[in-house]
Amino acid sequence: MTSAPPATPSHLAFVESPVQLLNVLEWACHAGRPDLLVVVLSPTDPMSRGQLRRMARLARDEGYAVRWQEARGGRGALPRALRDLAPALLRAERVVVGDPFSRYVQLLLTLFGPRAVTVVDDGTATMEFAAQLTRGERLVRWHRRGRARDARELALAPVTALARRRLAPGRGRAVEIFTALPVEAPEGATVTANRFAWTRARFGPPRLTWGADLVGTSLVETGVVDPDRYTGAVAALAAAHGATRYFAHRRESVEKLHRIAVETGLEIVRPDLPLELIARRGPIGRTVLSFPSTVVHTLPAALAGTGVTITVCRIAPEWLRETASPRAQGFLAGVAESARSAHGLSLTAA
Template sequence: MTGQLAFVESPVQLLNVLEWAHATASRPAAALPGVPAQPTGGRRAGAARPATPAAGHGRAAEPGVPGTGEADQGPAGHPSANAGPDAGPTWPPGPSGPPGPLAPLGLTVVVLSPTDPMSRGQLRRMAQLARDEGVTVKWQDARQGRGALLSTLRELAGPLRAADRVIVGDPFSRYVQLLLTLFGPRRVTVVDDGTATMEFAAQLARGERLVRWHRRGSGRGPRELVLAPVTTLARRKLAPGRRRTVEIFTSLPVEPPPGTTVTANDFAWTRSRFGPPRLTRGADLVGTSLVETGVVDPDEYLRAVTVLARTHGATRYFAHRRESAEKLHRIAVETGLEVVRPDLPLELIARRGPVGRTIVSFPSTVVHTLPLALAGTGVKVAVCEIAPEWLRDNASPRAQGFLAGVAGTATRTERLEFG
């Protein structure tokens, strides 16, 4: 396991690692030291590839039981079919047949698997897409019981030291930060993990400690104090220096911190592999986990969804993978919307279609990514800002400004007047 080593904890992170790999493989000549150029024969990296059965449409949640473990099961015949949250080998089998177009990069993705079934199900499907591209995927259950973390650290210490480049999906992750303390990578690439990339770049530029934007309070509780040395060391390992280059691969508007390279993610891999989608007459709403993270009041959120659905003629609600079953049940019953639990990141679901001619979203990463993934399809993406009165009393003081910045910098979207 040498070459390029990536750590991901969510489906979107894995998608963006594939986008980075595709962009790297598509560059002329050798894009990375020690990586052979793509062979001239056979299918080029950007050519269309038959979609795996796992890349199907999202699944509607039953009104009484949205968010059950069903999303962790793939279609019949797929490696994840009928698999529970803890099923499957630690080392999934690789693709059969000729190597995929990204095989020459020598990229290995380590999935530090989360515990919730929705995320695990989407990650299994994304992992299969990655294997189809020639990427090695290692499934690591780092959160499964006592001793799992130490076992993970022992297993990954050697590959970490041998890796030429490390790609990080979530620089705020305690697991990733702990892993980074084991070695000093010469090349680091950070790919998008939602809007957190914007906060990471800003904190890196200001020399601040890494704290998620929605975290309330001082962040100096007992657990944070114990982990403070790890966070401090990890921040140094994620900063550019005399012996370290740092790249941020992003679709978001990011000011490059001093000494850091920012590379644009235009979702070329997604556009080359999926779609274009069939468009429906109505609109689709995109859900957010701002209620679950303690930022937005649930009653205000439901009222906003109801008004948006009625105003724009929406028929479907694409749930965020972290939204609770109780909240989604309430949305389905009180608004009449069809609640859909996507089995892949929304960028892939929308690109495959069918999708509404208008997609309405609250401030989130998708107001930046969907216009890129759906470029040339005629789909309009609209963003509805979060009103101050929707925020909970104990929401982070930074919440309103951060969310306003996410919406305000989305230059390819339409701004909505809520009412």
């Protein structure tokens, strides 16, 4: 029986996605921190909310305090959330964040300067965060197109600049990056490897099926990849590898998934938990195909010793849309190559 959390937790985590909450649990398990309050800054899309509620139940079952904050609940939600969260921020010894690029998290960090900060994975953005921190650049998501900043971004520039300073190592402030991704530690920061010990202890090992499973991505929804090229690539991969199921990303549109189902015959699976837990719980294919994304680094750790083979599917340059950032091709290629070098994964083309 897990002991109840303390009344005034000394460690505070802000999460906005199911994957962030999973990695906060992994960090708390690794660090041995029962004195943790998890604040869910609730998103608006139903898939993310549903997965987050299930992850919140898992966190409570582990004995952690969880607070659900309707941070985007219409007019007045933001100032109300800032007022409600200020006391916890002021007494926290360490703040754990899942998305350093989040405007919401950046705004919260302007309320005070935490003595210690831990950044956990929320996709491949961790790689870009570490690189930008090292180079002293402003925080910008890798898939944002390189253009002049709009009025809203200019208005928030002081907030972003202050948040960046408070996410960087400095006098009296320790910074840790807890990650399953291959990142170089910025000067003054530490990098701790996420081996998914909590996931492996709580779930599985999975039953393996003889077929292959394909992991979806939201690169179409973020304006990086052309939808026709993407659907064609999924069809080609399914035919070449005998894939039968398509595990959808929570941000993939219903229209796109319907098209994939009709044109490829794949069974569309919309997971109710992060894929690392779904795969570990099983059943899962003996071969898992994925486009360059976080899972090509997290699944090898979560599925270690199970016999599952993970293959990375390259993104061809001609798949990219005009709206894609000039950095997109190099970044995605780097994710694929780093997965091969770090985990020995094979690469394939559609």
